[in-house]
Amino acid sequence: MSKKLTIRVKVNGQDRQGDVEPRILLVHFIREALELTGTHIGCDTSHCGACTVLLNGKTAKSCTVFAVQADGGEILTVEGLNTDGQLHPLQQGFKEEHGLQCGFCTPGMLMSSYALLQRNPKPSEEDIRWGISGNLCRCTGYQNIVKAVQFAADKMAQGGVR
């Protein structure tokens, strides 16, 4: 075992730190050390996107980044989307439009959609499908996920939410 390194990150606005072996992946650090289990481990082979988080403002598959690489950085996980207990419009959209069935892919879908709407507040259907192309869902056929993102985009445009 190689020696542990101390890393400091800002997660969902809070300063956190932990000691990790270099080989520990960011997803394990988030789930096991920080106890934020909303981020899921799906395929564990960089395909499915269930582990997607925002690392320094950009989506990343946290199963394909070492925790040590995030040292000094900012992370946003699905737990950070709500404000004061109020669901984010994307979360409301997934609820209203039935954007999930089993829910396993949902945290990753939410994070990719969140990043998409930050960049492009009025996405077309094609933009949405492209934006979530790194996230796999095996239940919904994506139709309702696309509707959920459209719901959120409309709601955010009306409410001036980001």
Add this chain to the structure above:
Amino acid sequence: MIPPSFEYLRPNTIPEAVKLLEQHGDEAKILSGGQSLIPMMKLRLARPAYLIDINRIKGLSYVREEGGFLKIGALTREAELEATPLIQSKYPIILDTTHVIADPQIRNLATVGGNLAHGDPANDHPATMLALGAQVVATGPRGERTIPIEDFFVSLFSTALEHAEILTEIRIPIPPPRSGGGYFKLERKVGDFATAAVAAQLTLDSKGIVQEAGIGLTNVGPKPIKARKAEDFLRGQKADTATIAQAAQLAADEAQPSSDLRGPAEYKRGLVKELAKRALSRAAERAGK
């Protein structure tokens, strides 16, 4: 899956990184975007004892024209390349290529330098760089040297980089007026490697005669392939449908596909022909604008 143990090193400068490579030799690997290396480490296909993380080294991420070349810093992320106005307006072949690499999350981390230095014939930039006649800059203990891209890919996962060298820059000669290119890829789904892909770059004269041609093939051989016979055939010809069809056939003949999960070899050869036709037609169209 957690990879085997390794020691993590994070140099702040290129000379420091080179020194670490010299010190640890073949046991060390450079960690750039990590989007190929980390999956390989998880699967125990790569087991470096030392990882040298170059992500904190400043000044390795840029896209600019300078001294007759388009220069791309090795740490430039695919997503950054895709968002660069110069690439969008002047280098559509590179935009075509970066756009179909993996998926959005991976493009946020994956680097152009890594895509080449990994030496994987399934990666997309190699074919495009072959078509564009690029050079790569390798920085090592004795300073910098440039390597023409056609000499860079040695065999599967093996490049002309020496063990203490780091790929630091990609240089593409700025194409003359009336040049254009395109990259066509067939993949089973977003995020998969190409079943096959073809990059083509043409320079025409005012009468539509081909002055210069570059063609690169992805994932149809043990290394990225430069379709020299097709390139030679095209020079001096008018870039019309019949010529393009003949050149596409020559490119398909130069492919060395093998049968695998993505399809039988003969299917892939047919695919190269069709993709070469489309890429050359797109190149001619863009060159004519």
